[in-house]
Amino acid sequence: MTQPAQNRMTAFDTLRALAERPGGRAITPLFASDPNRAARFTAAFGDLTLDFSKSSIDDTALDALFALAAAAGLETFRQRLFAGEQVNETERRAAMHMALRAPADSGLKAIMPRGTENAAAMAGAERDKMRAFVEAVHAGTIRGATGQTFTDVLTIGIGGSDLGPKVATEALTIGSADVKMNAHFLSNVDGHAFAEIQKGLDPARTLVLVASKTFTTLETSMNAAAARAWIVGALGETAVAAHFAALSTNLKAVAAFGMHQDRVFAFQDWVGGRYSLWSPVGLVIPLAAGWDKFQQMLDGAWAMDCHFRDAPLRQNLPVLLGLAGIWNTNALGCATQCILAYDDRLRRLPAHLQQLEMESNGKHVTLAGERTGWDTCPILFGEPGTNAQHSFMQLVHQGTRPVPVDFILAANAGHDRPDAHRALAANAFAQAEALMRGKSETEIRAEMTKAGASQADIDAIAPHRVAVGERPSNTILFDRLDAFSVGRLIALYEHKVAVQGCLWGIDSFDQWGVELGKQLANGILPQLQPSAERPGAQTYGHDSSTTALIHRFKTLRGEA
Numbered sequence: 001m002t003q004p005a006q007n008r009m010t011a012f013d014t015l016r017a018l019a020e021r022p023g024g025r026a027i028t029p030l031f032a033s034d035p036n037r038a039a040r041f042t043a044a045f046g047d048l049t050l051d052f053s054k055s056s057i058d059d060t061a062l063d064a065l066f067a068l069a070a071a072a073g074l075e076t077f078r079q080r081l082f083a084g085e086q087v088n089e090t091e092r093r094a095a096m097h098m099a100l101r102a103p104a105d106s107g108l109k110a111i112m113p114r115g116t117e118n119a120a121a122m123a124g125a126e127r128d129k130m131r132a133f134v135e136a137v138h139a140g141t142i143r144g145a146t147g148q149t150f151t152d153v154l155t156i157g158i159g160g161s162d163l164g165p166k167v168a169t170e171a172l173t174i175g176s177a178d179v180k181m182n183a184h185f186l187s188n189v190d191g192h193a194f195a196e197i198q199k200g201l202d203p204a205r206t207l208v209l210v211a212s213k214t215f216t217t218l219e220t221s222m223n224a225a226a227a228r229a230w231i232v233g234a235l236g237e238t239a240v241a242a243h244f245a246a247l248s249t250n251l252k253a254v255a256a257f258g259m260h261q262d263r264v265f266a267f268q269d270w271v272g273g274r275y276s277l278w279s280p281v282g283l284v285i286p287l288a289a290g291w292d293k294f295q296q297m298l299d300g301a302w303a304m305d306c307h308f309r310d311a312p313l314r315q316n317l318p319v320l321l322g323l324a325g326i327w328n329t330n331a332l333g334c335a336t337q338c339i340l341a342y343d344d345r346l347r348r349l350p351a352h353l354q355q356l357e358m359e360s361n362g363k364h365v366t367l368a369g370e371r372t373g374w375d376t377c378p379i380l381f382g383e384p385g386t387n388a389q390h391s392f393m394q395l396v397h398q399g400t401r402p403v404p405v406d407f408i409l410a411a412n413a414g415h416d417r418p419d420a421h422r423a424l425a426a427n428a429f430a431q432a433e434a435l436m437r438g439k440s441e442t443e444i445r446a447e448m449t450k451a452g453a454s455q456a457d458i459d460a461i462a463p464h465r466v467a468v469g470e471r472p473s474n475t476i477l478f479d480r481l482d483a484f485s486v487g488r489l490i491a492l493y494e495h496k497v498a499v500q501g502c503l504w505g506i507d508s509f510d511q512w513g514v515e516l517g518k519q520l521a522n523g524i525l526p527q528l529q530p531s532a533e534r535p536g537a538q539t540y541g542h543d544s545s546t547t548a549l550i551h552r553f554k555t556l557r558g559e560a
């Protein structure tokens, strides 16, 4: 084992030992013994607060977490990230998504094998081009092939080329009286998805954005071809130039698709797919919400970048959020993380964070190429609150394994039903309190006795009502959900992921694990053609299960 791995191992052992102290997993006694606990375990950045006091992290545990951060070289990592060094070591790339939201003259650079690039200036130039395009579409100076203005924008992309733009577009447009265009998203290659979208769309008034960093993704290529056929079928071949735009790093492949040069918005490979909503991949966001809001979202993310870069570790929100998660994963052994945003405008946030966190930190090999001797990313899931309370929260309260939760809430809703928002907030706070407090059998028995239940009923029912409590959660509370705070919130999680990746000693910016499935799918696809087209190729070279499934599939389709 290398020395850095050994140092981490020792630090993780210390964390585990602290959790195994008598009462080391309990939360409520920490509140009982420290009236200032909430204040001491809450950090703020402007109106944004992170309360991580409802966890079993005490001062000793916090010191041990910072000792791990020191052993992992977190401060050096943070400097290297912002210096544009190749922190994405396995792909030999910088991870310079911060340049997409930094001022063009900020000097942020990306040090790549091909040379050093002025990342902020490059991003700024492309942003100017995006802005001119967006404003021309809104002004009606850029129109469709029939001369009609565009009312709808269809973004075709998947993974990072879909989830980030989708959560941001929804967050900035749901409930807004100032929506510039209707946004639609096509990601799955399932034919039903496009059929459903097409129902409500007029091709003459639809702008199609093909968002793909690589421009080689199977689903996106097939969906782009289907959309092209749809536009051509309705408006003729010449309409393609007017109705399509491409958002990509792969300018060669874009040219081959027949996209007009003015309609190509580029970014560089120092932007990871799951960090690309701030790049041209997010073009749908200003088209739907307006340029000013998009810029405010970038400003919010940049504000979080500066906070992460400059704030001391002990007051640094991404660092603290990351450390709270490390405690849950590596000291307590929790395998999951639940995300509950009490805001319908953030209903796609869990889906975005699933990719952000699990594609980034779902790794089992360290940067030195060794197997980690510790767990890495937990499994994320979530739903909007309060909906979640009426589905899976039963398990979170009473299941056999603790599930840490992040509660996310704005104090001001921005709609005209203050009572509804108070009800939402009451539920968020109550869930966090209930998880921590639980309810003992003694309390339940007393409550049932008071309510006049028979002794037999009390004996039979009381054990089922016990909630053990002492279950951890964070609460992220801020003033209001606007474009600025959306950018800030998403960037908070991006940097949390970077912090955790550093502490786990892994490359948070690659995604080799998704490649094998893609390769095999490319091999199987031709094998699913009707047999007549592939005579003599009936064994396919798979295991017997996969071969049988292929045969069965074709038999059911009458193509065996």
Ligand code: F6P
Binding pocket: 157, 158, 159, 160, 161, 211, 212, 213, 214, 215, 216, 217, 220, 273, 274, 359, 511, 514
């Ligand atoms: O399969 C995973 C992935 O490579 C993601 O990392 C990425 O966001 C997504 O596919 C889409 O890739 P692209 O933007 O290149 O089409």
